[in-house]
Amino acid sequence: MTGIILHQYDSSPFSEKVRVCLGIKGLEWQACDQPVIMPKPDLTPLTGGYRRIPVLQIGADIYCDSALIVREIDRRFPQPSLFPTGNRGVANAFEIWGDKVLFQSAVLAIFGTLGDDVDPAFIKDREALSGQPFNVAAMKALAPFALTQIKAQAALLAEQLADGQAFLEGEKPGLADAAAYYNFWFIRTFCAGLVDRLPDVAGLDGWYDRVAAIGHGVRSNLQPADALTIAKAAMPDMVDCLPGEAQMLGTNVMLAAADYGRDPIIGTFAGSTPYSLSVLRDDPELGKIGVHVPRLGYSIAAV
Known part of the structure; x- marks a missing residue:
């Protein structure tokens, strides 16, 4: 193949x-x-x-x-399998949530925090991509709200892990974990210190570390x-x-x-x-x- x-x-x-x-x-x-x-x-x-x-x-x-x-x-x-329990509906729901709801909050938090440090060439490119203004000033104003939303979303994830399971669908990782994880990785990569650790959201940091430890295969x-x-x-x-x-x-x-x-x-x-x-x-x-x-x-x- x-x-x-x-x-x-x-x-x-x-x-x-x-x-x-x-x-x-x-x-x-x-x-x-x-x-x-x-x-x-x-x-x-x-x-x-x-x-x-x-x-x-x-x-x-x-x-x-x-x-x-x-x-x-x-x-x-x-x-x-990326669907370790066989329940594709659960993974599909996590993915749509991660790609739409959580991702939009992550974008606001990251670029609102970076503010005037965002490369003008990047702004111009993303305006062409989206077909609408990339308004850094508006993002800066919305960044504190976006951060509250990210922490609330983190709490929802923690509820899924509350019974002590290692990953979102049980003891084996799958698409659900990848779809939720990458947004927190995105924030921590670009805005160190923003949500690096969430000790008040029990279980989330341990889950994040377990997903990070999976790695990327053989690249x-x-x-x-x-x-x-x-x-x-x-x-x-x-x-x-x-x-x-x-x-x-x-x-x-x-x-x-x-x-x-x-x-x-x-x-x-x-x-x-x-x-x-x-x-x-x-x-x-x-x-x-x-x-x-x-x-x-x-x-x-x-x-």
């Missing part, structure tokens, strides 16, 4: 979520570091324009968004040019298609995120599952590339 390539950068919170999942499984993988801000000339040829990080590459198949990436990793490498580094060479030498896998969408196969469609980073991915519709949508692109330099996005949070439209 072709190796795992994760297009990422080390300070990316959503990349940390994926890295912890790779650690849970003890997998070997290659980190292909991409720029924090645009342009990303060695990433967008693979994705067809999608610019968010992380992106998973396996041969000529490209998986966008951490929500799909972790599930594709679990599908290809099922043991140990090596790969140059972006080499990742492009790997994609050019491979062919995308065949994918399934839901019966109700089979009539769309081969038609030109556009996929795009519904929240932010809405750069369209245009290709021929190649397949679908209840959780994903796939297109086939024909890149002039790389040849055929399969690009896959989650169904949840992404739109599909005819071109």
Whole structure:
């Protein structure tokens, strides 16, 4: 099987979520570091324009968004499972909460605390990504409120651990832990001292340390040019298609995120599952590339 390539950068919170999942499984993988801000000339040829990080590459198949990436990793490498109790609903709920509610509070707390130290180039890039102002002054005003919300969310996590279990679903770590952990890692990485320790939230710090100790599996580094060479030498896998969408196969469609980073991915519709949508692109330099996005949070439209 072709190796795992994760297009990422080390300070990316959503990349940390994926890295912890790779650690849970003890997998070997290659980190292909991409720029924090645009342009990303060695990433967008693979994705067809999608610019968010992380992106998973396996041969000529490209998986966008951490929500799909972790599930594709679990599908290809099922043991140990990212759903240790078999209750996927619990992990799904933790992930949506971590990616939306807790992440937004973390962003406010971090950038409100950094304030005028935020790089203007980063601000400009994130305004282009989100389509709205990156208002540092407003974030500074909201940072104290965001911190109260983070501590309240931490207390909810502690309730899940109150019976003494090691991880959020029991004695084995899973996606739920990675999805909750990366936000606290994000805050502690960028704003040391803000919520480094929460002694008044019993059990949270021990859980955080246990997740941190999992590590990231076996990492090596790969140059972006080499990742492009790997994609050019491979062919995308065949994918399934839901019966109700089979009539769309081969038609030109556009996929795009519904929240932010809405750069369209245009290709021929190649397949679908209840959780994903796939297109086939024909890149002039790389040849055929399969690009896959989650169904949840992404739109599909005819071109």
